[in-house]
Amino acid sequence: MAVATPETAVEALQRVFGYETFRGDQAAIIQNVIDGGDTVVLMPTGGGKSLCYQIPSLVRRGTGIVISPLIALMQDQVDALTAVGVRAAFLNSTQDAAERARVENAYLGGQLDLLYVAPERLSNEATKRFLARGEIALFAIDEAHCVSQWGHDFRPDYLALSELAERWPDAPRIALTATATEATHAEITERLGMQQAKHFVASFDRPNIRYRIENKGEVRKQLLSLIKGEHPTDSGIVYALSRNTVEKTAQFLADNGLKALPYHAGLDSRLRAATQSRFLREDGIIIVATIAFGMGIDKPDVRFVAHVDLPKSVEGYYQETGRAGRDGLPSTAWLAYGLQDVVQQRRMIDESPGDLAHRRRLSAHLDAMLALCETVHCRRVNLLGYFGQESTPCGNCDTCLEPPESWDGTVAAQKLLSTVVRLQRERNQRFGAGQLIDILRGKVTDRVTQLNHQSLSTWGIGQDLSDQQWRGVVRQLLAQGLLAVNDDGYGTLVITEASGEVLAGRHPVSMRREAERAARSVRSSG
């Protein structure tokens, strides 16, 4: 009997996965791993990271150990591989003893191509001793950004993965992530000891996704008008921050004749699984979810991703919007945000447990997100720039298609800031946006009368702008760091160091005019 020559990577691609050719850097990445080299892969969601470790695991001797935090998805991943004849299994806390023993025996007997393991298991010495008794083809560290304390998804168990290289110097390691700031990249390299690795950084551009960010008015109506107007029969995902908003939004869409289903961690796990599988199998399902939904879900024809609350970071926004249009066809990423989002998130940061450095990090994440929202330039240039990638205006985002007008908001900013200053200095009072705007517009409310705010020198000096325009002014001042939310838990507003420059007339303030746009989309839904 002739000795079979080992299968090549391309042969495995065609035979097992039924694809003709590799995409992008896949071939070079896979070759490097097969040759035993360490590899770091930064590739956007949908770029095809899985094959980068699956194929080397098939070609190299032994079992590919895949470290993944997405325990809920391991079963699906293993099922999909088993269906195409790959010998795959997983070890995680959801298994009973008998099942675990079966998987362990298969591994020790050399009968597995791929073994998925949760990171917390690998920080356990018993697991490492067990793995040492079998033959390891490679280690794949999926969602490698979880090792980054600067990132938005830090998992302490990932820190222990640095030991793999010492213990198994001959097993190549491949670290993969769809998060790609330079800081995260540097941290992955350092913490996982990947200095000698080859690095592959794919373009993060998703040209088929049209980015749109608008002002939050009656957000459910805005959302409904987007879906009915542009995606009436499409599959989509709507993200909200709280379970309550998820429930209400799903109900509202369902009441308006759409197939919308809620999804959040408070729902029964069987119901969640059923919702997820309907989304994958049926056409035109809209999932309204907290961020708990979507990680690792491979549905190529999600036509829109909508955010009804401001995401906490650009990384999160990019990952979530990245679930749209994996098939390369035109798709929409839509976000509505308003003043309340900024106030609420500042408050959440102030109240968050953890040290000052941690709160500063959260704050920096929020600032970057706000800068994306308030930019008068191309959204994509801003987004890719955040990931260290230079580009030119895309022609496929709201600011490219309908360039926002900017206006000189210096005087408006001065009116508002001096109201804040006067209340603070003359009365030792602090207020949220609502009361400040009432004062500027000279509205005689009970509260105004009670507090005698008519006697302030800024009373009624802001009648040239509407309530909504004033809210836009407040929001943009917050985004530009010219106003801050006080950390008293009430969302009152205070001036910052930079505010002084505006009041002194040394810092002109340019603002984005966008109220019209939001108003229009609300009207067209009526």
Ligand code: ADP
């Ligand atoms: P990621 O993990 O980077 O988000 P996946 O590995 O899930 O991406 O791949 C996204 C989709 O692209 C999957 O449906 C996958 O089967 C498909 N895919 C990956 N590589 C290729 C290829 N070379 N040719 C065709 N389809 C591919």
Ligand code: ZN
């Ligand atoms: Zn653009």
